[in-house]
Amino acid sequence: MPTPRRAAVHRVPMRHPGDTAAIEALFDSGALDPAAVVAILGKTEGNGCVNDFTRAYAVQALSHMLARRLGTTAEAIRAGIALVMSGGTEGGLSPHFLVLAVTAGEAANPSGALAIGIAFTPDFAPEEIGRMAQVDATADAVRRAMAEAGISDPAGVHYVQVKCPLLTNDSMAQARARGAAVATEDTYASMGLSRGASALGVALALGEVARVEAGGIGRDWSKFSGRASASAGVELERNEVIVLGNSMAWAGDLRIAHAVMDDAIDLPAVRRAVAAVGMPLEEGQVPAAMADCLVAVLAKAEPSSSGRIRGQRHIMWDDSDINATRHARALVGGVIAGVVGRTDIFVSGGAEHQGPDGGGPVAVIARPARV
Incomplete structure (x- = not known):
């Protein structure tokens, strides 16, 4: 029998998007091993739009901090750990980080416990964003993340967080130079198309929809996932996928x-x-x-x-x-x-x-x- 895994989730405040002090305090106290971190989600106080660079600022700060702690490079951190920043804390919302970690557990919880799976798509060409290539790649990543989490039944999945890219004027110019047409010439609209294609990929992987038509992305609102959350940003070119569910093969007392x-x-x-x-x-x-x-x-x-x-x-x-x-x-x-x-x-x-x-x-x- 494989050793059960145990999921941990630490919620900590941030004073600004580059503030990693609360996470480092977890490391220093022994409450969290930096080597166990598999993903960090952050709510940053930017505008959540195309020019929200608080997301990239947070990713940069987290990457360099984790690289220092683990004795590696920021590039290696970004390649292996999902760093999902979502901009916008309007109203009374409070900026914070959610640090997800996986360690070995003592015994599986027969009632089921929180399970985490992470997967990444390849980088997307600009002309693939908001189109079927992104749908299919996301669906494949969700299936791989489910397999990593040991969740075989889609009913065991309760939330799928996706961080996805968007189009910029530079990336659209690169596509035009190669003779390729992008899904939209509007950078802000590209955020919605990227989120929508990603969400439909989740829906496809979880069996919430039987098929996706290219013409339905961003148009056919009757097709959706009840468990997908996609956030678009300028700080990446691939999709980063985090599957959260419950599994009787995992240890611990957390549930979702x-x-x-x-x-x-x-x-x-x-x-x-x-x-x-x-x-x-x-x-x-x-x-x-x-x-x-x-x-x-x-x-x-x-x-x-x-x-x-x-x-x-x-x-x-x-x-x-x-x-x-x-x-x-x-x-x-x-x-x-x-x-x-x-x-x-x-x-x-x-x-x-x-x-x-x-x-x-x-x-x-x-x-x-x-x-």
């Missing part, structure tokens, strides 16, 4: 559950996800005494394309001063914070093919509440 928000104010869905990991809800909110048991909350946010929420008009798409996804992150973050009683929540904007139109998945990682 998810639900799908039908719209941005679907508070009952958040409650279902919280209840599914065994967290109590007092007067509708997780008790403050149980805060340490709630390890991480991850969600997607997207303004509905209809411009309405339950029949009432919203102005997220009409605001020329504040990007629509920034409005959505603030709104969804507030709804979730009201349930979980904390604001360091990983809410990622832009939910193309990630949940129904205007909604999105929400996942909760927790350990058993000590009552």
Whole structure:
């Protein structure tokens, strides 16, 4: 019998996108072995748009810090560890890192425990972003990450985090020089197409859709994944895939559950996800005494394309001063914070093919509440 693995998730604050002090404190205290780190997710305080370089700043800082700790190079760190930064902490959202680690466990949990799998696609050519090449490569990476996590049944997967690239003026010029046409000439629109293609790849791998048509990417909103979360950025050219699920082959007491928000104010869905990991809800909110048991909350946010929420008009798409996804992150973050009683929540904007139109998945990682 193989030695069971144990997943750990550490949530730590950041004072700015390049601040790695809280992670290094975990290393210095012995609470975390840097060699065990397989991924770091970060919510940075940028705008979450094309020119959000807080993501690249955080990746650079993390890469050099881990390289120093592990006696290797920043390039080697980026090649082997998933560093997924999501920009935008609008409203009351708090910047933070989620550090994911895997170690050997003593005995598998017969009730199932959190399992983690990581995989990467090859780098994409600019003309592949937002197209079937990205869908298929992402689906393959999800399957490999599931295999690494030891999850054979897609029902055991509760959240798939993908970091994907976007198009820039330089990359589009490179494509044109080779006589290749890109999916869009709009750099911001490329973020949505990249997220959408990535999410459809997740849906394909998990059996949530039977097939994907090239013409449906960014158009056919009836096809989506209820477990995908994709974030686009300038800091990479490949997709980085993190599969989170439960497996009886893993050790530990962490578990993950998810639900799908039908719209941005679907508070009952958040409650279902919280209840599914065994967290109590007092007067509708997780008790403050149980805060340490709630390890991480991850969600997607997207303004509905209809411009309405339950029949009432919203102005997220009409605001020329504040990007629509920034409005959505603030709104969804507030709804979730009201349930979980904390604001360091990983809410990622832009939910193309990630949940129904205007909604999105929400996942909760927790350990058993000590009552």
